[in-house]
Amino acid sequence: QVQLAESGGGLVQAGGSLRLSCAASGSIFLIGAVGWYRQAPGKQRELVAQIPRSGSTYYADSVKGRFTISRDYAKNTIYLQMNSLKPEDTAVYYCNAEVVRLPYWGQGTQVTVSS
Numbered sequence: 001q002v003q004l005a006e007s008g009g010g011l012v013q014a015g016g017s018l019r020l021s022c023a024a025s026g027s028i029f030l031i032g033a034v035g036w037y038r039q040a041p042g043k044q045r046e047l048v049a050q051i052p053r054s055g056s057t058y059y060a061d062s063v064k065g066r067f068t069i070s071r072d073y074a075k076n077t078i079y080l081q082m083n084s085l086k087p088e089d090t091a092v093y094y095c096n097a098e099v100v101r102l103p104y105w106g107q108g109t110q111v112t113v114s115s
Helices: none
Strands: 002-007 010-013 018-026 031-039 046-051 067-072 077-082 091-099 102-105 109-114
Touching: 002 091, 002 102, 018 031, 018 091, 018 109, 031 067, 031 077, 046 067, 046 077, 077 091
Parallel strands: 010 109
Antiparallel strands: 002 018, 018 077, 031 046, 031 091, 067 077, 091 102, 091 109
C-alpha cells in the first residue's frame, strides 16, 4: 500500500507560479512511474507530466516549457513546478504513482488561475 498526499495548490494570477508537492508514504520502494494529472470541470482527467520507471520524462504539449516535474527520493516527494500559469491551467491536480503496475492517487489539490 502507498499513500499520496498533495499540497501547494491555491489561487494565483495569470503569469504567476505555484509548486505542488506530493508526499509518498507506505511501501514506497514499490513505486515505479510517478506523475501529475489534472481535471478541469466538465473535462476528463488528463496526464500533465510523468517520470517513467525508465526513459524520458513526459510533458503534455500544453505545459511544455512551463511546468517541471521532479522527484526527491530522500524526501519521498514528487514536485510539480508550474510557471507562467494560465487560466486554462485551472483544475484539480492529482498525484499518481504506479505500484506493481496499479495506479495510486492522492486526494487532489485545487489550482485556480485568475485572468
